[in-house]
Amino acid sequence: MKINTMAEMMANNETPDILFWVGCAGSFDARAQKITKAFATILNKLSIKYAILGKEEACTGDPARRSGNEFLFQMMAYNNIQILNGYGIKKIVTTCPHCYNTLKNEYPELGGNYEVVHHATFLEQLIEEGKIVLKEDHPFSEKNISYHDSCYLGRSNNIYDAPRKVLEALKTELIEMKRCRSNGLCCGAGGAQMFKEDEKGNKRINIERTEEALETGAKVIAAACPFCNTMLLDGIKNKEKENEVAVLDIAELIEQSMI
Amino acid sequence: MQLLPQIAFAILTVIATYLFAKKASEIRRNILLGRDEKISDNAPQRWRNLLLLALGQKKMFKNPLVALMHLIVYGGFIIINIEVLEIVLDGLFGTHRLFAPILGNGYLWLINSFELLAVLVIIVCISFLIRRNIIKLKRFASNDLNGWPRSDANYILFTEIILMLLFLKMNAIDTLLQSRDFGHYAQNITGNFLFSQYYHPILQHFSSESLMVFERICWWMHIAGIYAFLNYLPYSKHLHIILAFPNAYYARLEPQGKMKNMPEIQNEVLYAMQPELAPTETTGENAKKFGAKDIYDLSWKNLLDAYSCTECGRCTTACPANITGKKLSPRLIMMKTRDRAEEVGKSLNKNFTTINKERTLLHDYITAEELRACTTCNACVEACPVSISPVDIIMQLRRYLIMEESNAPQEWNSMFSSIENNFAPWKLSADTRDNWIKDL
Numbered sequence: 017m018k019i020n021t022m023a024e025m026m027a028n029n030e031t032p033d034i035l036f037w038v039g040c041a042g043s044f045d046a047r048a049q050k051i052t053k054a055f056a057t058i059l060n061k062l063s064i065k066y067a068i069l070g071k072e073e074a075c076t077g078d079p080a081r082r083s084g085n086e087f088l089f090q091m092m093a094y095n096n097i098q099i100l101n102g103y104g105i106k107k108i109v110t111t112c113p114h115c116y117n118t119l120k121n122e123y124p125e126l127g128g129n130y131e132v133v134h135h136a137t138f139l140e141q142l143i144e145e146g147k148i149v150l151k152e153d154h155p156f157s158e159k160n161i162s163y164h165d166s167c168y169l170g171r172s173n174n175i176y177d178a179p180r181k182v183l184e185a186l187k188t189e190l191i192e193m194k195r196c197r198s199n200g201l202c203c204g205a206g207g208a209q210m211f212k213e214d215e216k217g218n219k220r221i222n223i224e225r226t227e228e229a230l231e232t233g234a235k236v237i238a239a240a241c242p243f244c245n246t247m248l249l250d251g252i253k254n255k256e257k258e259n260e261v262a263v264l265d266i267a268e269l270i271e272q273s274m275i
Numbered sequence: 276m277q278l279l280p281q282i283a284f285a286i287l288t289v290i291a292t293y294l295f296a297k298k299a300s301e302i303r304r305n306i307l308l309g310r311d312e313k314i315s316d317n318a319p320q321r322w323r324n325l326l327l328l329a330l331g332q333k334k335m336f337k338n339p340l341v342a343l344m345h346l347i348v349y350g351g352f353i354i355i356n357i358e359v360l361e362i363v364l365d366g367l368f369g370t371h372r373l374f375a376p377i378l379g380n381g382y383l384w385l386i387n388s389f390e391l392l393a394v395l396v397i398i399v400c401i402s403f404l405i406r407r408n409i410i411k412l413k414r415f416a417s418n419d420l421n422g423w424p425r426s427d428a429n430y431i432l433f434t435e436i437i438l439m440l441l442f443l444k445m446n447a448i449d450t451l452l453q454s455r456d457f458g459h460y461a462q463n464i465t466g467n468f469l470f471s472q473y474y475h476p477i478l479q480h481f482s483s484e485s486l487m488v489f490e491r492i493c494w495w496m497h498i499a500g501i502y503a504f505l506n507y508l509p510y511s512k513h514l515h516i517i518l519a520f521p522n523a524y525y526a527r528l529e530p531q532g533k534m535k536n537m538p539e540i541q542n543e544v545l546y547a548m549q550p551e552l553a554p555t556e557t558t559g560e561n562a563k564k565f566g567a568k569d570i571y572d573l574s575w576k577n578l579l580d581a582y583s584c585t586e587c588g589r590c591t592t593a594c595p596a597n598i599t600g601k602k603l604s605p606r607l608i609m610m611k612t613r614d615r616a617e618e619v620g621k622s623l624n625k626n627f628t629t630i631n632k633e634r635t636l637l638h639d640y641i642t643a644e645e646l647r648a649c650t651t652c653n654a655c656v657e658a659c660p661v662s663i664s665p666v667d668i669i670m671q672l673r674r675y676l677i678m679e680e681s682n683a684p685q686e687w688n689s690m691f692s693s694i695e696n697n698f699a700p701w702k703l704s705a706d707t708r709d710n711w712i713k714d715l
Contacts (some may be wrong), residue, residue: 084677174530207651218600
């Protein structure tokens, strides 16, 4: 499978329709790489003309900014915007809600103006347009699913329906957790918490959320964020349920169910 | 002699209004100690928020029963103010039921609806007292409210009940004396009111003269109680009755996930990368500090938030850090910010020139441990019925910790150096960023 970088496309005098912003988790984290691969596979199957930045991509600066390091954030933003503007990027799709939020909401006032789409919305559109067709007996047809809202997709950007519509396409039972949509409970990774230990307390946040997810009795916990995915998977392992309950990204669910 | 009560009432009114105005201007001054921030865009949306969030109490309806109960107390407060207007005018002009002849039949209807509200307010206030003190809802039993804040909430509920009982009793005596054709009460025959008439059996055995004294006592205590309430407001969480309105108007309209930009740092980075753009003359702005250490560094909107907080604790109940036993409580962030603003305000009252700098909001009130527990999930912002953002304050204090004090946990420092060196928050070579392609 061939995945072009922007540099390669430029060299061939080609312009992609969209840039796939992979994000640091999607690039480096072994679990999140699977989400990246699943999404890239979908794009390839549908022959969508896209490119990645490859080695030229860099952290958007989200964890730096949210931990309080505005200097580092501005450095990263400056460099990324230089590259994106240099390639004349118009539309970006990303599988990470944190990258999505930064690119969409925080880069414009720094000079980076792009149409930014999260893969939940992107997949929803492809399904609606009939471009993605799912198998009748896909691997999840007998499994009920519970969707975990990512804070940076939900409360931060009001995207609640798109991921649910993607899951509805699987035609399996969707069970909501007690705290869902705008009341959804954080997985514990946001605000640069992913990169440090929890502060002193009596429980880890991801355990609290995992318990709630397990209460639904769903066999699949669906997420749309690589960090939520890691946090929930850690929670499931902590509860020794990894053989009964799967934590999967919506892209993985779709990729495995596509014709 | 006839004029004596009128003069006494006029003096009471002037004193109550003066004291309230004085305290209100102090609060305004304290809020404006905050940094300047221009909030003036999109006025139509802001008015909509004011109507929906403040007047319509939209966020309260996440729990419809509680929303209805709150609406009754609030409606009681607002609508009974019309009755207070009559009471004030009666007091000043020495009249009795000034509006009765003007409104004719409508007056009975009006007072009946006030009485209905009064009865509903009493029922709701009792339920609220039960929720706070007997059922002990978690967010009310929380240590956040230890001491004055817990009493504050109870005082107000008790006061409301007493005020409503006085109002009903006053009406009951009035209508009883009307039926006895006694004194000036007989001037305006209104007939019995919806609820207060049930007081009559208890009052029947008293002489008309002593009833008249009772009625005057109820009248004076009712209006004095309202004036006392007015002056209590600025010291209490109940200030939200007023400040919820401006706070809804000035609530941020941008997506919750967007953090406020720091143009001074944006420019510094720009000039470092493109020195040709840097201004040749350096301005004196270098002394400016990054992030917030004290209330002066926060925006005035953050301080308005603090004064608007009603300490209901919906934010803290929704906070993932607090739920899992961390020190952070968004409600306490707001309460401490207000406490600090009040402390600074008090020292300004004593001495107009010195600004209290011995203590600061950061460290003396809010600790680094609390700040570091925040996941920026915005659940507190979403939960707040009066459009407060604790996250905005937390982020500004975090910026100070990192950029002015270099106060970061070791893991964050390695995350920073990884981003600087490998352009990713992990210690992995940037050259391997696209290695995932190889497996496809």
